[in-house]
Amino acid sequence: MNTEDLLNQIAFIKEIDKVKYIQRKTKLFNSDRNENDAEHSWHLALMTIVLAEHSNEPIDVLKVVKMVLIHDIVEIDSGDVFIYDSEKNHCNTDEERLAANRIFGLLPKNQAEELIAIWEEFEAGETNEAKFAKAMDRLEPLLQNTSNNGGTWKEFDVKYDKVYEKKSVIKEGSEIVWNYAESLINESVAKGILKK
Template sequence: MDAARAEALLDFLALADRLKTVERRGLVPLPDGTHRRETSAEHCWNLALLALLLHREVAAEIDLGHALSLIAVHDLVEVEAGDTYAYDPAGRATQAAREEAAADIVFGALPADLGARLRAMWEEFEAGETAEARFAMACDRMQGFLQNVLSEGRAWREHGVTRADTRPRMAPAEAVDPVFAALIKRLYDRAAGGMLPE
């Protein structure tokens, strides 16, 4: 590896490290009973764990390495674009344009061959057309829902999110495989009552 490539890789890793500082709306319960915001990097780790646990549970033949690659890159654009809350219509309306512009910066920081490879993975995740992308998307949606359940629905209540609001977001994940449908149903059951208002 030549010096310029090595420097570019190290600079990109420093850029990607900023994902640890991008806060999401989801809350992480702490041992003392308080909560703090989840970061996008923590979210990606949790997705990777979900994928590891579920890839052999679903009917589709999932290439775990490929699914994990999609998961690793799917939120990298957030180091420039920030996280867009799933239940923020105004933010969602501008999300695609903001993330495309961010992708130019983030993946453009890499040597051209690596930048193209990682951008293609990000685009594959966004398009959701492969089995691995659909699987990764289902893990992504389920993780956000799980995080809200683990924090007793605090972020949902903070933002006035209702059960009806969550249905369109969760339906594509439930449709990926009966395993996701069953797990998400159990999460809805756990969220019954005041955690996720009707």
């Protein structure tokens, strides 16, 4: 047994506990409590397992599960950026790159390289796995906002066009899930919980 590797892995495990303290803007289903990044990632992992059959293309489900479990770990250092933020773009930033190198760098070299590569693949959004992972990442807050009578859409005055633009990424991973998501968006407008 390599004691140094084990100690590095334990250090990483302790460090990522901080994900539980990163508050997101969205709230839990039918709740006024904000979700944290750990809850979000756990939910996406289960959504991936349950909804994988609806992927546009065959996917490696375990790889997608890894993606969704680690995709927000960088927010330990960089913080959560609200997807509808009008000042800071919700994309791979220099801060996130530094965070990925630092946090995953706590692991033994081979594991660090693997997780950084998976994180980069998610961020690029080009593979079948990344497209499906991003679809799950965009679907969950949509479900939350519709369960919360508009949720963050109302709270931050987010309009239909912005929601539609951000959520349309879902179709890259799953046309079936996108058809459902699009109907939820349109129903939200009809109910008056999302303004045009």
